[in-house]
Amino acid sequence: MVINSDQDIVTARQRGRALAIEVGFSTGDATLIATAISELARNIVSYARKGEISLKQVHASSRQGILIVASDDGPGIRDIRQAMRDGFSTSGSLGLGLPGVRRLMDEFEIASEPGRGTTVKVKKWKQ
Amino acid sequence: MSKRDSSSKDSGARNNPGVDLVRSEAPSELLRELVAHLRQNRTQLREEWVVRITETRLLTAMTKEEIFAEATSVYDSYVEALETEAFEALQAYARNLSERIIPRGVETHEVVGIVLLLRDVLARSLFAKYQTDFKKLNRILDAYEPAANRIANTVAVGFVQERERVIRQQQEAIRELSTPVLQVRERLLILPIIGVIDPQRARQLTEQLLRGIRTNRAKVVVIDITGVAAMDLTVANNLVQTVEASRLLGATVIVTGLSPEIAQTLVTIGVDLGKMNTVGDLQGGIEQAERLLGYKVEKLAEPR
Amino acid sequence: MEVPILKQGAVLIATFQAALSDADLNHLRMGLVQQVVKFRSRAVIVDVTAMDVMDSFASRTLREIAHMIRLRGAETVIVGIQPEVAFAMVQLGLTLEGVATALDLEEGLAYLTQKFKNTD
Known part of the structure; x- marks a missing residue:
């Protein structure tokens, strides 16, 4: 789904929660997932203005999970290591976005190229 | 065991029809013949299997009657899986069986053991039936082995998964108990x-x-x-x-x-x-x- | 989506809905501060019982509301944070430091009553 307004942030996290419940996550986990989606969507809106978020159910051997991919072709991140440090921000927000998302989820992957955009892939597995 | 040149089987049959007539039997036909044999000798083979289970001291937590009842179900599901090449029913049965026997203390090696014993009992009966036609025996075994291996795998994996589920459940219960509010x-x-x-x-x-x-x-x-x-x-x-x-x-x-x-x-x-x-x-x-x-x-x- | 603001004596009560957008939150922030001035309220209770996600923006807005209202000489209490939401918030490092919290509206009012009694 396309993310380019603050209303889309709300829609994205509502869909994420619905999918998480469908996959069988507890309400606690569904809240963590919805919160992570909210942060990722917010990053898109505040840094790239426009981007996309996709939500998918994933399987691995005996586990069920959820995959969230947030991508944009915004300005990108020059120093990923710095961006992943708590407290870093360039748009005046609290700057807890990415490291916070990493704590909420089980797997975290980020690829970014300055001037080209950023893609963040995160997964959460059912306990 | 022996792995014969299987790719030449089809092409050989296609290129030289009539020359190698016997070789043209599709594996599914062989399996059908095999299934018929297993159905015909159901009573005897099943008993033989139960005897072997008891001799090998597997499933000691269960009574003889229980072993016989389970063996019958496993045998029938086994033959059915061979026939239909669909493993869902067997998988479901394996899970159900595991659910019942895990609380009795049945171990993974026992479940793997009995399935391998059945595989062995059936292979022996095939040897006995086709001992005069060595070529055919080989082809029958070629068709039987992969299916038998898949069955053994299905049952063992089903058991282990069920066991893991039970362990997770117990851990959960212990955790609940260990943090009282x-x-x-x-x-x-x-x-x-x-x-x-x-x-x-x-x-x-x-x-x-x-x-x-x-x-x-x-x-x-x-x-x-x-x-x-x-x-x-x-x-x-x-x-x-x-x-x-x-x-x-x-x-x-x-x-x-x-x-x-x-x-x-x-x-x-x-x-x-x-x-x-x-x-x-x-x-x-x-x-x-x-x-x-x-x-x-x-x-x-x-x-x- | 408008956030209803209820006036009860010296206290203003704002009740959040589930799906508040950033614009709604900004709107609420301005609205609350104006009303505190207008009614000379002594305290504001923000009820977030219906919110199923509290991300960094919402949390920051709540803190800003509390700070602006303090500059007006009034107190803010955040009530109704759900257990799951609280868990997600601390994972994100959002602890609403320096802002009073209470279990629900009833507790929030009780807290303020006690506080007013002590300062009167």
Whole structure:
């Protein structure tokens, strides 16, 4: 789904929660997932203005999970290591976005190229 | 066992029809013949299998009648899986069987053992039936083996998965028991933590406490960690998070039983103890909690 | 989506809905501060019971509301944070430091009553 307004942030996290419940996550986990989606969507809106978020159910051997991919072709991140440090921000927000998302989820992957955009892939597995 | 040139089987038959007529039997036809044989000799083969199970001292936790009943079901599902090459029914049966026998203490090696025994019993009967036609025996075994291996695999995996599920369930139950949230007074909860805290347990503990705060409308929580042997950075951070999350629900947390060693460790690794309200022991913690709640506890008289 | 603001004596009560957008939150922040001035309220209770996600923006807005209202000489209490939401918040490092919290509206009012009694 396309993310380019603050209303889309709300829609994205509502869909994420619905999918998480469908996959069988507890309400606690569904809240963590919805919160992570909210942060990722917010990053898109505040840094790239426009981007996309996709939500998918994933399987691995005996586990069920959820995959969230947030991508944009915004300005990108020059120093990923710095961006992943708590407290870093360039748009005046609290700057807890990415490291916070990493704590909420089980797997975290980020690829970014300055001037080209950023893609963040995160997964959460059912306990 | 022997792996014969299977790719030439089809092409050979296609290129030289009539030359190698026997070779043109499709594996599925062979399987059909095999299934017919297994159905015809069901009673005898099944009994032979049960005897072998008993001789090998497998499934000792079960009675002879039980073994025979299960063996019959497994045998029929087995033949059906060979016939239809659909493993879902067998898989479901394997799970169901595992569910019943795991509480009896049946081990993984026993389940794998009996399936391999069945494979062996059936292979032997095939040897006996086709011993005069060696070529055909080979082809039958070619068709039988991969299917038999898949069946053995399906049953074993089904058992192991079920076992893992049971273990997870038991761990869950033990965890629930090991972190009781106790209400000692109106609006006052106590959470005594004993043993090792891993991130998973820490999370469960926090969720339980938060739910407890909500249902009991608690204002003060005493977390006693006298029984916690060691604390590293991760556990300490979890504890700080528990304190912070409780405050978001409007409850004050008092941590008691922090040993000097643990306190020293926490300071060394840089945990901000200033965020935590700590009192030496559980009794002191409860007294402070009572003061926070506006209770005044007095002794009425000297006990006689 | 408008956030209803209820006036009860010296206290203003704002009740959040589940799906508040950033614009709604900004709107609420301005609205609350104006009303505190207008009614000379002594306190504001923000009820977030219906919110199923509290991300960094919402949390920051709540803190800003509390700070602005303090500059007006009034107190803010956040009530109704759900257990799951609280858990997610601390994972994100959002602890609403320096802002008073209470279990629900009833508790929030009780807290303020006590506080007013002590300062009167």
